[in-house]
Amino acid sequence: MTEQTAIAVDLGGTRIKFGVVTAKGEISHEYILPTEAEQGPTHVIGQILAGIRHILKSNDRAAIKGVGLGMPGIVSLDGKTVSYPPNLPGWEVVRLNEQLASQCDLSIEIENDANVAALGEARFGAAIGEKSFLMITLGTGVGGGIILDGKIYRGLFGGAGEIGHVTVDYQGAKCNCGGTGCLEAYVGQKYLSKRTAEKIRRGAQSKIHDLVAGDYTKIEPLIISQAASAGDQFAIDVLRETGTIIGAAMATVLNLLDLRTIVVGGGVAAAGKILMDAIEQSARSRVISSIRPGVRIIPAMLGNRAGILGAASLIFQS
Amino acid sequence: MTEQTAIAVDLGGTRIKFGVVTAKGEISHEYILPTEAEQGPTHVIGQILAGIRHILKSNDRAAIKGVGLGMPGIVSLDGKTVSYPPNLPGWEVVRLNEQLASQCDLSIEIENDANVAALGEARFGAAIGEKSFLMITLGTGVGGGIILDGKIYRGLFGGAGEIGHVTVDYQGAKCNCGGTGCLEAYVGQKYLSKRTAEKIRRGAQSKIHDLVAGDYTKIEPLIISQAASAGDQFAIDVLRETGTIIGAAMATVLNLLDLRTIVVGGGVAAAGKILMDAIEQSARSRVISSIRPGVRIIPAMLGNRAGILGAASLIFQS
Numbered sequence: 119m120t121e122q123t124a125i126a127v128d129l130g131g132t133r134i135k136f137g138v139v140t141a142k143g144e145i146s147h148e149y150i151l152p153t154e155a156e157q158g159p160t161h162v163i164g165q166i167l168a169g170i171r172h173i174l175k176s177n178d179r180a181a182i183k184g185v186g187l188g189m190p191g192i193v194s195l196d197g198k199t200v201s202y203p204p205n206l207p208g209w210e211v212v213r214l215n216e217q218l219a220s221q222c223d224l225s226i227e228i229e230n231d232a233n234v235a236a237l238g239e240a241r242f243g244a245a246i247g248e249k250s251f252l253m254i255t256l257g258t259g260v261g262g263g264i265i266l267d268g269k270i271y272r273g274l275f276g277g278a279g280e281i282g283h284v285t286v287d288y289q290g291a292k293c294n295c296g297g298t299g300c301l302e303a304y305v306g307q308k309y310l311s312k313r314t315a316e317k318i319r320r321g322a323q324s325k326i327h328d329l330v331a332g333d334y335t336k337i338e339p340l341i342i343s344q345a346a347s348a349g350d351q352f353a354i355d356v357l358r359e360t361g362t363i364i365g366a367a368m369a370t371v372l373n374l375l376d377l378r379t380i381v382v383g384g385g386v387a388a389a390g391k392i393l394m395d396a397i398e399q400s401a402r403s404r405v406i407s408s409i410r411p412g413v414r415i416i417p418a419m420l421g422n423r424a425g426i427l428g429a430a431s432l433i434f435q436s
Numbered sequence: 437m438t439e440q441t442a443i444a445v446d447l448g449g450t451r452i453k454f455g456v457v458t459a460k461g462e463i464s465h466e467y468i469l470p471t472e473a474e475q476g477p478t479h480v481i482g483q484i485l486a487g488i489r490h491i492l493k494s495n496d497r498a499a500i501k502g503v504g505l506g507m508p509g510i511v512s513l514d515g516k517t518v519s520y521p522p523n524l525p526g527w528e529v530v531r532l533n534e535q536l537a538s539q540c541d542l543s544i545e546i547e548n549d550a551n552v553a554a555l556g557e558a559r560f561g562a563a564i565g566e567k568s569f570l571m572i573t574l575g576t577g578v579g580g581g582i583i584l585d586g587k588i589y590r591g592l593f594g595g596a597g598e599i600g601h602v603t604v605d606y607q608g609a610k611c612n613c614g615g616t617g618c619l620e621a622y623v624g625q626k627y628l629s630k631r632t633a634e635k636i637r638r639g640a641q642s643k644i645h646d647l648v649a650g651d652y653t654k655i656e657p658l659i660i661s662q663a664a665s666a667g668d669q670f671a672i673d674v675l676r677e678t679g680t681i682i683g684a685a686m687a688t689v690l691n692l693l694d695l696r697t698i699v700v701g702g703g704v705a706a707a708g709k710i711l712m713d714a715i716e717q718s719a720r721s722r723v724i725s726s727i728r729p730g731v732r733i734i735p736a737m738l739g740n741r742a743g744i745l746g747a748a749s750l751i752f753q754s
Contacts, residue, residue, distance in 0.1 A: 192726060201726070202726070249592070250591075250592055262692075264692075264693075271693075272694065273568075273693050273694020273695060274567070274568055274694050274695060274696060274730075275694055275726070276694070277694040277724075277726055277727065278692065278693050278694035279692065279694075280691040280692060280694075280724060281692060283687075283688075283691040283692075283723075283724050284688045284691060284692055285602075285603070285604060285684045285685065285687060285688045285722065286603060286605075286606045287604075287605050287606060287607070287608075287617075288604045288605055288680060288681055288684035288718075289605070290605075295724045295725070296721070296722075296724075296725065297687065297721070297722040297723070297724070298684070298721075298722060299605075299684070362606060363606055366603045366606035366616070366617070367603065369601075369603060369615065370601075370602045370603045370688060370692075371692065373598040373601040373602060374580075374582075374596065374597065374598060374599060374601075374602055374688075374689065374692070375582075375589075375591050375596050376590065376591020376592050376593055376594070376595040376596035376597075376598075377591060377592060378592060400606075403614070403615070403616075404603065404614075404615040404616060405601075405615070406595075406598060406601050406613045406614075406615070407613070407614065408510060408519070408520070408593070408595055409595065412592075
């Protein structure tokens with residue numbers, strides 16, 4: 119019997135990645151198309167279908183169990199409708215499942231990308247064997263996915279897991295979402311870079327200045343991390359404060375949901391050991407004592423395969 | 437056929453309340469015994485059994501479906517073991533279910549008191565018809581219970597719902613739990629009273645001074661509320677700040693779990709409209725926009741019957 123596979127689709131604001139994935143997580147037939155998001159939903163849906171057709175040409179259709187698709191935005195509980203995906207102009211509310219299914223004779227599962235990343239780590243990555251955990255993705259924004267008893271916890275309308283909009287300081291920085299003192303307003307890549315640049319402009323001494331040759335728009339977590347690794351005290355302090363804040367938000371989740379494990383992925387996580395140590399120390403010091411001994415904060419393992427492997431998990435989970 | 441009933445037990449640090457409750461929430465045969473907690477778990481278990489026996493004397497045993505018991509502390513997922521209940525010295529870890537069952541031929545369900553209060557509001561109170569919600573109890577401490585799909589969400593080890601230990605300010609006040617900037621460190625009754633007293637001592641002008649005749653140990657939410665209702669600006673500001681902080685913690689939970697409804701109970705909630713308005717305004721302004729239109733923050737309805745009716749719900753839920 120032919121091994122069953124899934125077509126995995128990772129829909130982002132600039133690129134759509136495709137792959138054929140086995141139940142064991144082996145990826146073949148990777149393929150990329152530009153999203154061309156500015157041309158609106160009908161065009162983007164056309165791109166998705168073009169990618170799927172391209173894959174079908176060189177694969178045994180009978181072996182394909184279905185198409186798993188991860189994307190930004192809120193996916194309705196029935197998995198059929200996508201609402202307000204950021205970075206996809208003109209989408210608002212799109213009945214994506216129907217539109218894809220009408221032109222492609224395969225079963226289709228759609229899920230939010232942060233949830234997909236969590237599911238991918240659960241099936242193929244850092245969280246194998248973990249029944250319940252939080253996945254936090256520290257990127258341009260801060261995304262989250264909650265896995266409870268092996269399943270994505272989606273909330274009343276599919277929007278759960280917004281750890282980026284957990285309060286860390288009720289009197290704190292304004293957030294893009296309209297809220298105040300959200301985690302994302304401190305540690306989202308853009309905010310982190312901006313806050314760091316401001317501090318240097320205001321006179322903080324740091325190797326970061328030289329590393330970006332005075333162009334503070336180039337400050338990013340990797341640069342801060344590089345300066346910190348070279349012993350730059352300012353950069354070390356920035357990472358420690360960032361870690362303290364992330365750890366506080368994590369403690370909130372662990373206390374509230376009585377969880378123990380958090381998987382950390384995304385670009386900011388690449389800032390390395392100083393940041394991860396600060397996160398762990400902060401979270402551990404803030405959880406209630408019955409939780410403390412079990413706390414595990416572990417780096418994600420799937421890296422840039424998270425989108426594809428997570429999307430494939432949608433097909434293999436049932 | 438005789439109407440089925442439950443024996444409900446509400447075990448607190450000073451009193452044990454008992455009642456017979458029908459599936460419709462009618463309470464009869466209320467009875468109270470002192471906990472005499474200082475005499476240790478064996479004595480307290482004896483008091484529980486004495487109360488149950490007292491009730492059985494005047495009730496048809498055949499009609500009794502079981503005993504539901506709510507109490508402080510973490511109740512294990514199997515409902516059999518209770519760990520570290522606050523205000524019950526000497527308990528640490530007690531296999532309570534076994535100890536009660538061995539001396540009383542009835543099925544026994546044990547649950548944490550904050551969870552019990554949430555279940556009670558779901559079945560008999562403010563949250564009838566709500567599938568998923570958070571219950572927050574603003575008392576000496578701050579308790580919480582999460583109901584998801586009609587069931588208590590208990591987490592990995594039964595400790596979920598600790599909204600009192602959600603961070604509201606990562607650089608904030610130290611909390612009794614060892615954490616920093618927990619909600620409870622701002623709005624638990626003791627902290628709230630202490631912080632208010634400190635402000636008056638430092639020179640804030642307020643009617644509260646007269647209401648407690650200069651004895652600041654007597655400051656409690658109801659007094660602050662009374663002063664506020666009489667137009668005292670200091671008291672109004674205290675309640676507004678308290679509401680802002682509570683609302684921030686609520687927004688955290690709504691954003692994280694994609695919920696809409698929060699039921700507010702407990703003594704601090706009795707502080708009334710100024711506080712409730714501030715809570716609602718803060719929570720609403722801080723949730724992400726897709727959640728905002730659905731937010732409902734409603735007062736608990738069961739008052740001091742919450743413990744008994746909630747405990748009875750444990751028996752009628754299956």
